[in-house]
Amino acid sequence: EAQVTQNPRYLITVTGKKLTVTCSQNMNHEYMSWYRQDPGLGLRQIYYSMNVEVTDKGDVPEGYKVSRKEKRNFPLILESPSPNQTSLYFCASSLSAGITDTQYFGPGTRLTVL
Amino acid sequence: QQPVQSPQAVILREGEDAVINCSSSKALYSVHWYRQKHGEAPVFLMILLKGGEQKGHEKISASFNEKKQQSSLYLTASQLSYSGTYFCGTAEWDRGDDKIIFGKGTRLHILP
Numbered sequence: 001e002a003q004v005t006q007n008p009r010y011l012i013t014v015t016g017k018k019l020t021v022t023c024s025q026n027m028n029h030e031y032m033s034w035y036r037q038d039p040g041l042g043l044r045q046i047y048y049s050m051n052v053e054v055t056d057k058g059d060v061p062e063g064y065k066v067s068r069k070e071k072r073n074f075p076l077i078l079e080s081p082s083p084n085q086t087s088l089y090f091c092a093s094s095l096s097a098g099i100t101d102t103q104y105f106g107p108g109t110r111l112t113v114l
Numbered sequence: 115q116q117p118v119q120s121p122q123a124v125i126l127r128e129g130e131d132a133v134i135n136c137s138s139s140k141a142l143y144s145v146h147w148y149r150q151k152h153g154e155a156p157v158f159l160m161i162l163l164k165g166g167e168q169k170g171h172e173k174i175s176a177s178f179n180e181k182k183q184q185s186s187l188y189l190t191a192s193q194l195s196y197s198g199t200y201f202c203g204t205a206e207w208d209r210g211d212d213k214i215i216f217g218k219g220t221r222l223h224i225l226p
Contacts, residue, residue, distance in 0.1 A: 031212070042116070042201060042218040043156065050212055058213060090155060098212045099144050099205035100163060105155035 002027045004106035006091050012112045013081055021076045021109050023091030031094045031101065032074040033058070034066065036087040037108075043090065048098060049074055081113040115140050117204045119217035126192050127225050134220045136202030137184035145178050145185040146203035146214060149196075156201060159187070189222070197224045 004025045013019055025032065033048040035058075045058030049068040063085055065077040074093075078085060089109045094101035117138045126132055136145060144163050148156040160169045165180020173190040189196055199221050203214040 033214075035216075040218060043203075043216040045213060045215070048212060056211065059215065098214055100161065102158045102161065103146075103148075103214070104158070107155055 002104075004091055004093055004104050006089075006106040006109050008109060009107060010110050012114065014114050015082055016080050019078050019081060019111075021078075021089060021091075021111070023074045023076065023106060024072050025074075025093040025104070026072065027093065027095070027104070028071065029093035029104075030071070030096050031098045031103075032068065033092045033098060033103065034064070034074070034076050035090045035092065036060065036085075037090060038087050046076070046089075050097070081111075083113050085111065086113045087111060115206070116215050117202055117217040119200075119202055119220045121220060122218070123221040123223075125223045125225065128194060129191050132189040132192055132196075132222060134187040134189075134200050134202075134222070135184060136186070136204070136217055137182070138204050138206070140183065140204075140206040140208060142178075142180065142183055142185075143205040143207045145176075146205075147176055147185075147187050148201045148203065148216075149198045150201065150219075151198040159200075192222075192224050194224050194226060197222055 034046040035043045047066040049055045091106040092103040094103045147159040150156040162178035168177045176187045178185045199219040203216040
C-alpha cells in the first residue's frame with residue numbers, strides 16, 4: 001500500500017531531551033516536507049527536501065533539523081525541544097515539485113514537550 | 115505570505131451549497147486544496163495551476179482567478195461527509211522556491 005508513515009504517533013518528552021520523529025514513504029517520491037499544525041494557525045511548513053541531500057527551510061525552521069540521506073526517509077530532529085514546540089506534526093511527500101503535485105500526508109505525530 | 119481564507123467557519127444543512135475563498139496579496143503560481151477531518155491527516159482535493167482554470171469532481175469544484183490572486187472552492191449539495199476543515203495552499207511566482215504556504219483553514223460543519 002502506498003503510504004507515508006511516521007513514528008512515533010504520540011510522544012511526551014521533557015525540555016531539552018533530543019528527539020527524532022521518523023518519516024518514510026514507499027512511493028519513490030522526490031519531494032518531502034514537514035509541517036506543524038497548531039490551533040488557529042493552520043499548517044506551517046518547517047523544512048522541505050526536493051531530493052536526496054537537498055533540503056531547504058520552510059516558514060518556521062527554528063529549533064528543527066532535518067536530513068535526507070535516502071530518498072524514502074526524511075527524519076525531523078529536535079535537538080533541544082522546548083514547550084513551544086508542542087504541536088501536531090505532519091510529514092508529506094509528492095512525486096516531484098511540491099508546488100505542482102499532490103502531497104500525501106502521513107498520519108501525524110502529536111508531540112508534547114513538558 | 116499566508117493566504118487568507120474566508121469564511122473561518124460555516125454551518126450548513128445537508129443539501130446546501132458552500133463557497134470557501136482563498137486570497138493572496140501575491141501573484142500565485144498554483145493553488146492547492148485539502149480537506150482534513152478531525153484527528154486525521156489532510157487529504158488532497160485538487161490543484162489549480164493556470165489562471166482561469168476550473169476543476170471539479172462530483173460536487174466539489176474550484177476556480178482560480180489569477181489576476182485577482184484568489185481561488186474559490188465550491189461544495190454543491192453538501193453531504194455529511196463533507197464536514198471538516200478545508201485548507202488552501204498557495205505557491206507564489208516571485209519566490210522561486212518550492213514552498214507551499216497554507217491558510218488557517220475553514221471549518222465546515224454539515225448538519226443532517
